[in-house]
Amino acid sequence: xxxxxxxxxxxxxxxxxxxxxxRQNPVPDPLASMASAARPLRYGxxxxxxxxxxxxxxxxxxxxxxxxxxxxxxxxxxxxxxxLLPGDVFGFGAGGKxxxxxxxxxxxxxxxxxxxxxxxxxxxxxxxxxxxxNEAMAxxxxxxxxxxxxxxxxxxxxxxxxxxLHLAGRLSGxxxxxxxLPFTREDIxxxxxxxxxxxxxxxxxxxxxxxxxxxxxxxxxILNRAVIAGGDDDREAVDNLRIPACSGRD
Amino acid sequence: xxxxxxxxxxxxxxxxxxxxxxRQNPVPDPLASMASAARPLRYGxxxxxxxxxxxxxxxxxxxxxxxxxxxxxxxxxxxxxxxLLPGDVFGFGAGGKxxxxxxxxxxxxxxxxxxxxxxxxxxxxxxxxxxxxNEAMAxxxxxxxxxxxxxxxxxxxxxxxxxxLHLAGRLSGxxxxxxxLPFTREDIxxxxxxxxxxxxxxxxxxxxxxxxxxxxxxxxxILNRAVIAGGDDDREAVDNLRIPACSGRD
DNA sequence: CGCCCTTTTGATTCCGGTCAATTCCTGTGG
DNA sequence: CCACAGGAATTGACCGGAATCAAAAGGGCG
Numbered sequence: 001x002x003x004x005x006x007x008x009x010x011x012x013x014x015x016x017x018x019x020x021x022x023r024q025n026p027v028p029d030p031l032a033s034m035a036s037a038a039r040p041l042r043y044g045x046x047x048x049x050x051x052x053x054x055x056x057x058x059x060x061x062x063x064x065x066x067x068x069x070x071x072x073x074x075x076x077x078x079x080x081x082x083x084l085l086p087g088d089v090f091g092f093g094a095g096g097k098x099x100x101x102x103x104x105x106x107x108x109x110x111x112x113x114x115x116x117x118x119x120x121x122x123x124x125x126x127x128x129x130x131x132x133x134n135e136a137m138a139x140x141x142x143x144x145x146x147x148x149x150x151x152x153x154x155x156x157x158x159x160x161x162x163x164x165l166h167l168a169g170r171l172s173g174x175x176x177x178x179x180x181l182p183f184t185r186e187d188i189x190x191x192x193x194x195x196x197x198x199x200x201x202x203x204x205x206x207x208x209x210x211x212x213x214x215x216x217x218x219x220x221x222i223l224n225r226a227v228i229a230g231g232d233d234d235r236e237a238v239d240n241l242r243i244p245a246c247s248g249r250d
Numbered sequence: 251x252x253x254x255x256x257x258x259x260x261x262x263x264x265x266x267x268x269x270x271x272x273r274q275n276p277v278p279d280p281l282a283s284m285a286s287a288a289r290p291l292r293y294g295x296x297x298x299x300x301x302x303x304x305x306x307x308x309x310x311x312x313x314x315x316x317x318x319x320x321x322x323x324x325x326x327x328x329x330x331x332x333x334l335l336p337g338d339v340f341g342f343g344a345g346g347k348x349x350x351x352x353x354x355x356x357x358x359x360x361x362x363x364x365x366x367x368x369x370x371x372x373x374x375x376x377x378x379x380x381x382x383x384n385e386a387m388a389x390x391x392x393x394x395x396x397x398x399x400x401x402x403x404x405x406x407x408x409x410x411x412x413x414x415l416h417l418a419g420r421l422s423g424x425x426x427x428x429x430x431l432p433f434t435r436e437d438i439x440x441x442x443x444x445x446x447x448x449x450x451x452x453x454x455x456x457x458x459x460x461x462x463x464x465x466x467x468x469x470x471x472i473l474n475r476a477v478i479a480g481g482d483d484d485r486e487a488v489d490n491l492r493i494p495a496c497s498g499r500d
Numbered sequence: 501c502g503c504c505c506t507t508t509t510g511a512t513t514c515c516g517g518t519c520a521a522t523t524c525c526t527g528t529g530g
Numbered sequence: 531c532c533a534c535a536g537g538a539a540t541t542g543a544c545c546g547g548a549a550t551c552a553a554a555a556g557g558g559c560g
Contacts, residue, residue: 071399079402081395094392127374137387142344144394145331149321151401152329152443154549156516185539193402195517200540217524217539404517406548435507445549450508467507467556507556514549524539530532 031061031089031132037118041111043067043104049111052101056093058113059133060102062086065109066182069100070190080191082143085170089136091116106182151193159192160202161228164212168222177222185217279362281311281339281382287368291361293317293354299361302351306343308363309383310352312336315359316432319350320440330441332393335420339386341366356432401443409442410452411478414462418472427472435467 031038039058043049049060049067062084069082069090081100084090090102104111123130150162169175181188189196203220206212211227212220222228281288289308293299299310299317312334319332319340331350334340340352354361373380400412419425431438439446453470456462461477462470472478 073402079399081398092388092391094388099392099395124377130380134384134387137384137391138342138344141342141387141391141394142349144391144398145349147398148331148394148401149329151398154443154515184537193404196539197518197541198516201516204540434505446507447509447550448548451548454508501560503558503560505557505559507554509554510552512549512551515547517544517546519544520542522539522541525537526535527537528533528535530534 031059031112031114031119031129031136033126033129033132034114034119034122037114037122039113039115041113043109043111045104045107045109047104049102049104050091050098052098054098056091056096056098057116058091059089059116059119059136060091061089061112061114063110063112065104065106065111067102067104067109067111068187068191069102071100078190079193080187082140082147083187083191088139088143090140092137092140105184105187147191156192156194156198157202157205158230159194160188160199161206161211161230163188163192164206164220164222165225165228179220179222181218181220279311279337281309281362281364281369281379281386283376283379283382284364284369284372287364287372289363289365291363293359293361295354295357295359297354299352299354300341300348302348304348306341306346306348307366308341309339309366309369309386310341311339311362311364313360313362315354315356315361317352317354317359317361318437318441319352321350328440329443330437332390332397333437333441338389338393340390342387342390355434355437397441406442406444406448407452407455408480409444410438410449411456411461411480413438413442414456414470414472415475415478429470429472431468431470 040063041049041060043065050056050058052071064086066086067084067090068080069084070078070080072078082090084102091098093099119129119133123133146166150159150166153159153162164179167179167181168177171179185196185199188194189199192199194202203212203214206228207214209224209227211222211224213223214220290313291299291310293315300306300308302321314336316336317334317340318330319334320328320330322328332340334352341348343349369379369383373383396416400409400416403409403412414429417429417431418427421429435446435449438444439449442449444452453462453464456478457464459474459477461472461474463473464470
């Protein structure tokens with residue numbers, strides 16, 4: 001098995017302290033009330049944040065940059081389970097352990113860490129904090145739902161299109177039409193369970209159809225959402241939920 | 251768009267009351283302490299439990315049978331987001347609404363419903379109940395993780411194999427080697443984002459390889475887990491996490 | 501028995517992975 | 531300032547695998 005593909009850097013002490021500049025990119029922080037326990041962190045691209053099966057001692061929140069939870073298959077392939085953007089909270093483990101690995105995927109990603117024990121204590125005392133943690137868990141589940149829906153598409157072009165629309169909704173808060181991709185094609189491929197080449201092909205396909213506009217390779221402008229969705233938006237599908245005649249016994 | 255494929259029955263009042271026989275299949279119930287608020291329900295195959303975008307007024311727990319959360323694509327395809335087996339809790343919405351549809355997929359599925367307001371009140375009063383709800387949410391997230399990992403496989407045979415191993419771990423509590431599939435090939439196909447034919451082909455492939463044994467079409471015996479996994483177990487991958495030379499600057 | 505649903509199997513087409521080569525982009529050093 | 535190097539991205543050729551269309555076999559229930 002070779003490792004050249006995902007080119008992870010060497011394992012390191014989980015915490016990597018470096019002086020942190022004042023926060024740019026102010027994202028609303030549901031965990032702000034625990035600022036006293038917060039611990040600022042900064043990672044270079046590919047730096048491990050935690051490893052699978054390690055004790056889940058901290059909760060994390062992305063401040064800027066991007067990170068990913070992922071697993072490594074025995075064939076060397078990396079699968080990204082969860083793409084973490086500014087504002088996202090992650091690191092809820094299962095049974096006190098992390099199920100997957102986590103690493104930064106862009107240089108200079110800054111993350112805030114909250115000691116788990118502290119979080120639990122504060123949540124037990126203050127129901128508002130408990131609610132905030134709950135909300136963060138719900139948001140994490142929503143990300144997983146979104147990925148499952150994206151992976152459920154049949155063709156690569158649909159997957160990439162759905163991914164772009166998904167990103168447009170998450171980056172820049174609302175549903176802006178301009179996306180600055182902070183990560184590589186390989187990251188996208190590992191997220192969508194496609195090969196890098198297919199991701200690239202799908203993007204040029206979408207460009208040729210007039211669905212998107214590519215400026216450089218990291219700058220995507222959405223031109224025609226209908227074409228991107230290929231008529232396959234799940235909201236439409238839900239609207240179409242007029243169920244025809246009962247086919248079975250009733 | 252045609253609807254013959256998933257053959258859902260007509261929309262109905264969400265609640266369908268029918269006399270409920272004494273519970274078979276006693277699964278440990280983390281929400282047992284709320285028995286006073288529990289509401290027993292029973293559904294035929296294909297019966298809707300709730301619709302997407304409907305208010306999330308209840309939390310549900312499968313007692314016996316099986317259900318699924320799913321979405322309907324505009325091409326008529328159904329995608330199952332979450333497969334619900336005895337013991338599974340579902341119906342945590344997002345923002346007070348359900349994001350997906352839910353329906354029973356086997357006849358006579360019995361489910362317990364807990365009024366959401368009641369759950370919240372009890373959780374606020376008793377931290378043990380809050381913890382139980384939290385645990386149920388974590389279990390739901392784990393199911394989503396599992397599905398994402400399954401969908402991340404490249405070939406259909408790997409997907410089906412991973413699905414069988416996943417099922418073996420969830421049915422019958424432990425990791426028994428005999429699986430009684432309570433659902434159709436079509437349900438499996440909609441869960442794995444494959445066609446029915448491919449699911450069937452993959453199963454016969456696995457059988458011919460000596461990985462499984464098929465008795466009838468609903469009875470699967472796992473003979474050789476290594477062959478099924480195809481050397482693609484994520485636990486192995488994690489063990490292989492010895493990261494080679496740093497490729498980047500350090 | 502006979503109907504309908506489920507499952508399996510076959511033939512064909514198309515899509516995505518793989519291998520391979522070229523181009524693009526960025527940062528470095530002469 | 532330009533040349534160079536290395537990684538990132540695109541494009542092409544080829545092949546294997548999954549969807550699709552089609553048909554047949556199995557199974558449960560009236």
